Amino acid sequence: MGLIRNPKDVLSGLLFLVIAGIFAWQAQDLSMGTAVRMGPGYFPMLLSGLLGLLGIIVLVNGLRFPGEMPSGIAWRALFVLVGVVVFFGFAVRPLGFLPALGITVFVSAAGSRLFRPLTALLITIAMVVFAWVVFIKGLGLPLPLLGPWLGGY
């Protein structure tokens, strides 16, 4: 690790630079206007420049001062949780509220290393009943209980 002394800072610096780049690229089509009459592109360009500058500072700091590697990434939790959230967004209409919720709860329990199918099942049942009582009966959210895929409407 001769050049990169603080991987966390170097990575965050690069991340800021990339984001600044994306925003600047998106903002170049917007009219800048003048300082008196600022166009829609003026403030975003200003911010992109600022973020780029800060990104460079963080990057340079990361090359100069020692630091740690990012550690202990919870890959399992990351994949499982992001997966179930996307699944919920996808399934809540075709499958219906309660089935989508049940699957979401059960699968998300697998994000923990202490996952036990039976416990997960109990949590799922409890959560589905709770959601039905509170959100459907209590708060009256207009969500279809069963979606078209399961013979609902």
Added chain:
Amino acid sequence: MELLDNLALGFSVALSFQNIFYCFAGVLLGTLIGVLPGLGPIATIAMLLPITFGLPPVSALIMLAGIYYGAQYGGSTTAILINLPGESSSVVTAIDGHQMAKQGRAGAALATAALGSFFAGTVATFLLAVFSPPLAELALQFGPAEYFSLMVLGLIASVTLASGSVVKALAMIVLGLMLGLSGQDIYTGVPRFTFDLPELADGLDFVALAMGMFGISEIIRNLEDEHQRLLVAAKVKGLMLTKEDFRSIIGPVLRGTGIGSILGILPGGGAMLSSFAAYSIEKKISRTPQRFGRGAIEGVAGPESANNAGAQTSFIPMLTLGIPSNPVMALMIGALIIQGITPGPNVVTDKPDLFWGVIASMWIGNFMLVLLNLPLIGIWVRLLTVPYHVLFPAIVAFCCIGVYSVNNNNFDVYAMAFFGILGYVLVKLDCEPAPLLLGFVIGPMLEEHLRRAMLISRGDPSVFLTRPISAVLVPLGADPAGGGWPPPPRRPSSRASSRRSCATRPRRCARRRSPWARPWAATPSAGASPCARSAPCC
């Protein structure tokens, strides 16, 4: 007395059956999430925001406020009993509170925390009632230049919310500002940063962002190291304080209340900073500083009073200026805007029932909290024994339901997943998401005021220096350390100070880690607190 009339109006609103119910629901939920480590007030408020849409604005705000200060109470219970701060603001309470619990004085520590908080809450509510109306009147004279300067000051001061590098915190603010710009341009209607997605035409959903960053990514982080929690006192006894205890906590409670009240008003302040400052001051003026860290009751009384006072007074800038001083207040502003109320100085005059009702409810809520926390402590203790791997699937479910039900839109759920990943990546890189959320809420307002100010001054940027109020604010914001306002408490009890020195002397700080002994760092923390988790300084 106008004040009394106003307070009478406030109590008549707050004491209606419906509002008492929502106040109770708020403090109960707040205590619940405060007790559970791994779920902070930001995520909870974001999660419950959709539920409040159907309520009248007064009830909605009363409930959300209850969640916020309820979480302060609940967080201290966890800090004392299992040495895991439930909230970032109770990090310092864990130091002495947990030692007291180990010595069999858990009851005394809990009672001190509850009574100190109640006293502080009462005083801060009173201050809120006295100082808000004149401040709102002053704010009516603010033009765009003043607002712009004030917001910049608030944003820069918010780097005190983050522990770690100042440059990164500033970058997070800018990133938040940029994310806040997505959607249609207010003047021309041109879509900006929508990436050709029709769902982004109205801008990114605030709830999705907050829940992804503070809900989903927080859960992933907590699942990194799962461990059994050690409960010190299965049964809490001796809730009564002795005469001696009372004598030793009076001073710290009064000082903590004062510190918290002042720091809460300042931009970037609030509960967390107040508790750090109060602890360091107590330790400094104590005649027996060596007792601190070994179960000094003053070390519980001071910070606990301060964090509650700070939590209450941070409503002052939110209600009078419409400017959030911390992410929780940013969420409150989001809630008000969704309710169709523009937060700002006009709220006091146009919606007196809302303004005074919320203030009165705070006192009622604080009173309820004492009742909830002391006699019912057994229930909360039992709750602490529920393992995290049983709890978090329910939290995921609440996040999904909450974010979907805002607009009945699956795009928001995907956005939450995206911000969950982004939030986790940023946390792994030691970039705290709290300033980002603040920037996100302030972004559109900041741009609007900047453009208006420049239009009025005909493009002359010196307007920010020639208008008197703005001229005072700009140099404060330009303070190179950023955290120089408010004055950061001294080492060894505050991360703020080591961060400040980090800003000015990066080289030295990089080689030396904070010497401050952090008891909670020894246990792999599942806590929600940003501060307990991240590396000390550089």
